Amino acid sequence: MRVPIHIIVNGEEYHLEVKPNRVLLDVLREDLGLIGTKKGCGLGKCGACTILLDGRPIHSCLLLAAQANRREITTIEGIAAEEPHPLQAAFVEKGAVQCGFCTPGMINAAKALLDANPDPDEAEIKLAIAGNLCRCTGYNQIVSAIQSCTPSTSDRPAAARGESNE
Amino acid sequence: MRIRSFDYWEAPSLDKALTELEISGSDAKVIAGGTDLVLNMKKKKILPSRVISLHNLKELDFVRTQDSEVRIGALTRHADIAADPLLKTHLPILCEAVGLIGSWQIRNVGTIGGNICNASPAADSVPPLMVLGAQLIVASKTAEKKISLDSFFSGPGETVLETGQILKEIIIELPKQRSAGCYLKLRRRKAVDISLAGVAFQAETTTDERRLARVAIALGGVAPTPIRVPQAEAILTGLSVDEAMTKISDCARIAAQAASPIDDVRASASYRRTIVDVFLHQSAQKVLRKLKNGGGS
Numbered sequence: 001m002r003v004p005i006h007i008i009v010n011g012e013e014y015h016l017e018v019k020p021n022r023v024l025l026d027v028l029r030e031d032l033g034l035i036g037t038k039k040g041c042g043l044g045k046c047g048a049c050t051i052l053l054d055g056r057p058i059h060s061c062l063l064l065a066a067q068a069n070r071r072e073i074t075t076i077e078g079i080a081a082e083e084p085h086p087l088q089a090a091f092v093e094k095g096a097v098q099c100g101f102c103t104p105g106m107i108n109a110a111k112a113l114l115d116a117n118p119d120p121d122e123a124e125i126k127l128a129i130a131g132n133l134c135r136c137t138g139y140n141q142i143v144s145a146i147q148s149c150t151p152s153t154s155d156r157p158a159a160a161r162g163e164s165n166e
Numbered sequence: 167m168r169i170r171s172f173d174y175w176e177a178p179s180l181d182k183a184l185t186e187l188e189i190s191g192s193d194a195k196v197i198a199g200g201t202d203l204v205l206n207m208k209k210k211k212i213l214p215s216r217v218i219s220l221h222n223l224k225e226l227d228f229v230r231t232q233d234s235e236v237r238i239g240a241l242t243r244h245a246d247i248a249a250d251p252l253l254k255t256h257l258p259i260l261c262e263a264v265g266l267i268g269s270w271q272i273r274n275v276g277t278i279g280g281n282i283c284n285a286s287p288a289a290d291s292v293p294p295l296m297v298l299g300a301q302l303i304v305a306s307k308t309a310e311k312k313i314s315l316d317s318f319f320s321g322p323g324e325t326v327l328e329t330g331q332i333l334k335e336i337i338i339e340l341p342k343q344r345s346a347g348c349y350l351k352l353r354r355r356k357a358v359d360i361s362l363a364g365v366a367f368q369a370e371t372t373t374d375e376r377r378l379a380r381v382a383i384a385l386g387g388v389a390p391t392p393i394r395v396p397q398a399e400a401i402l403t404g405l406s407v408d409e410a411m412t413k414i415s416d417c418a419r420i421a422a423q424a425a426s427p428i429d430d431v432r433a434s435a436s437y438r439r440t441i442v443d444v445f446l447h448q449s450a451q452k453v454l455r456k457l458k459n460g461g462g463s
Contacts, residue, residue, distance in 0.1 A: 001173050020174030020217065042167045043205060044272060045358055056274040062204045063275060066174050067221045109270065130357030131269020
């Protein structure tokens with residue numbers, strides 16, 4: 001059995017026929033070639049597969065592709081336009097990327113946070129990324145990269161000070 | 167972690183979902199957010215031949231007040247409940263508890279109806295809903311009925327829901343007098359962790375605010391299902407706030423005795439029982455102090 005779904009991914013419309021037993025993560029990676037979204041635990045624990053569904057971060061490994069029908073999806077590939085997103089620039093500048101496996105999920109969670117709350121405090125940042133594991137950085141650089149993209153910081157990296165590309 | 171094949175059908179309305187569920191019988195499974203179901207299908211713990219999706223049913227995604235009660239649609243997501251202004255004002259214990267579930271990613275997909283029907287003994291939404299006296303509206307093709315949440319669970323992962331029935335909404339009577347509540351969850355990490363034990367404590371004063379008209383205590387993760395502990399509630403009910411303060415130890419001891427926790431990989435039974443005692447002290451003190459100092463809502 002296959003189920004017809006209509007989804008918008010990074011602004012592009014797709015009409016797909018998917019097997020019901022496939023999760024959204026696999027359809028994004030295998031069918032659409034969007035391999036920026038990472039497959040970690042596959043059990044909703046690590047957050048590497050975090051994408052935005054209608055602007056809200058979710059685990060794409062725990063959502064059946066069929067459940068995404070008529071929804072709008074943003075993956076890491078849709079975050080940057082011509083230039084890197086200010087968050088991406090800040091992650092680079094602050095050393096928040098080491099092996100990089102958690103980065104797409106982290107950026108998506110951070111973007112959703114800043115879209116909903118442009119000036120979060122440290123506790124709110126930590127709560128927003130609590131579902132994203134990083135085994136390299138110890139999180140400090142990640143928190144500081146996100147902080148540097150908030151208006152109340154005096155420590156904004158060059159890229160984040162410029163115009164947002166959205 | 168491949169999921170075994172199954173048929174999938176997206177319900178366009180609750181009514182059609184109920185018809186389909188009646189035809190499909192017990193091999194069919196209803197999916198809401200799926201954060202538990204998809205995980206269990208990956209782990210091969212649940213292997214449905216047919217999945218009926220309620221995921222996109224907007225008609226069951228709401229929070230509204232009607233007269234003196236709040237109604238929450240079964241498909242309302244945890245993140246929306248945690249942030250709902252009405253619930254934050256009147257039933258903060260519920261918002262705080264669902265805000266502790268999983269991670270932001272889980273709370274953006276998981277629903278309150280799914281959390282209840284999944285029937286985990288440790289479900290974080292259940293003890294607060296129990297102490298708030300929640301009633302469930304369960305629909306079938308032919309009828310709708312009201313079931314008290316206290317009598318909804320029949321064992322770990324088991325409820326009194328029959329084939330063909332869907333949990334439609336949750337009804338909570340708003341406290342008439344001043345009230346306060348507290349939910350404490352024991353966990354090993356600050357996020358993405360199942361509760362090892364949970365204690366919900368809710369108290370409401372009499373009209374003159376001098377005595378406790380109603381005390382409700384519910385425990386999660388320390389019995390085959392979440393439970394109310396009427397024996398412990400009775401110790402404090404009817405007392406003044408000051409009298410109740412002096413009886414907290416008795417109340418906590420009896421609640422800990424009422425628990426029937428198990429030893430497992432996450433914690434020992436005796437540790438869980440001790441935690442019930444400790445959390446009951448902490449939650450009762452917090453609630454009683456709030457009521458004494460004119461707090462609560």
